[in-house]
Amino acid sequence: MMELTRKGEYAIRGIIYLARQAPGKMALISEIAEATEVPQTFLAKIFQNFAKLGLVNSYRGTGGGFMLGRPASRITLREVVEAVEGPIIPNRCLMGGSACDFDRQCNVHPVWRRVQSEVVHILESVTIEELARETK
Amino acid sequence: MMELTRKGEYAIRGIIYLARQAPGKMALISEIAEATEVPQTFLAKIFQNFAKLGLVNSYRGTGGGFMLGRPASRITLREVVEAVEGPIIPNRCLMGGSACDFDRQCNVHPVWRRVQSEVVHILESVTIEELARETK
DNA sequence: ACCTTTAGGACCCGTTTTGTCCTTTATATC
DNA sequence: GATATAAAGGACAAAACGGGTCCTAAAGGT
DSSP states (O other), X not given: OOOOOHHHHHHXXXXXXXXXXXXXXXXXXXXXXXXXXXXHHHHHHHHHHHHXXXXXXXXXXXXXXXXXXXXXXXXXXXXXXXHXXXXXXXXXXGSSTTSXXXXXXXXXXXXHHHHHHHHHHHHHTOBHHHHHSOOO | OOOOOHHHHHHHHHHHXXXXXOTTOOBOHHHHHHHHTOOHHHHHHHHHXXXXXXXXXXXXXXTOEEEESSOGGGOXXXXXXXXXXXXXXXXXXXXXXXXXXXXXXXXXXXXXXXXXXXXXXXXXXXXXXXXXSOOO
């Protein structure tokens, strides 16, 4: 249960790689893919997504590539995960709309809410900068 | 991310129904399925699983059916969820074996470990007895 | 014997995951 | 302006997974 998909894994690896680049240095998707051992075309989709959300900036043409959209210290793990996996929702019931009409009477509800807020809180408190730091 | 599957949802509904029965009273799978609005054959598989794990006891033949394997106060939500969904593992890396060889160098690892232990802790602390209590 | 009820295996189908491939668009350089 | 480079975007596809169904077997009661 609760497994991160490969896409999520790749996304994290990719953005950490970017965060480790010298400031101002551009990285090609081909380079990132090779370094992180992720299929290039698949990683490209992930980064297109990142770009749309402003997590990274992309530049086309010669000398182009990807850079972080803001300092790694201001990108949280939560943002990265949710960018590719969608919101952290342990149970459909917690989604809005008509997904669940038992909201009131169901005792399980508050449990999932707790799980959700705990996990979000943990992922929110971790920045890509921390993750990118070299371990010695 | 992290969504409980329908199977997990059904499992919880089913066992809560059992927990609400009068002590010693047997419930038929057909009855549980109808009451909880779960496809009967599907629910049957789930309860077969429960039975193997001792969460419920099953009895065949006329007058047979299902009962809780132990008091609802000693069955945790974690057990029920893991019975049908498998262990709570936010990232394949956390599985044993050769799933991940980055264990040492990877900063993300400890984060997933925290997520895992937090979620397990929450689900562990909730019993089926609590969930079965009528809300007023 | 016969009926009831769970156990277990085989199968099925739609969706999601995990990609690939090809074309288009933007940009820099010659 | 032509050309090379790189990302953007869409179409497609195999494999895994989720969510079931169906049929037969086994166990137990009458």
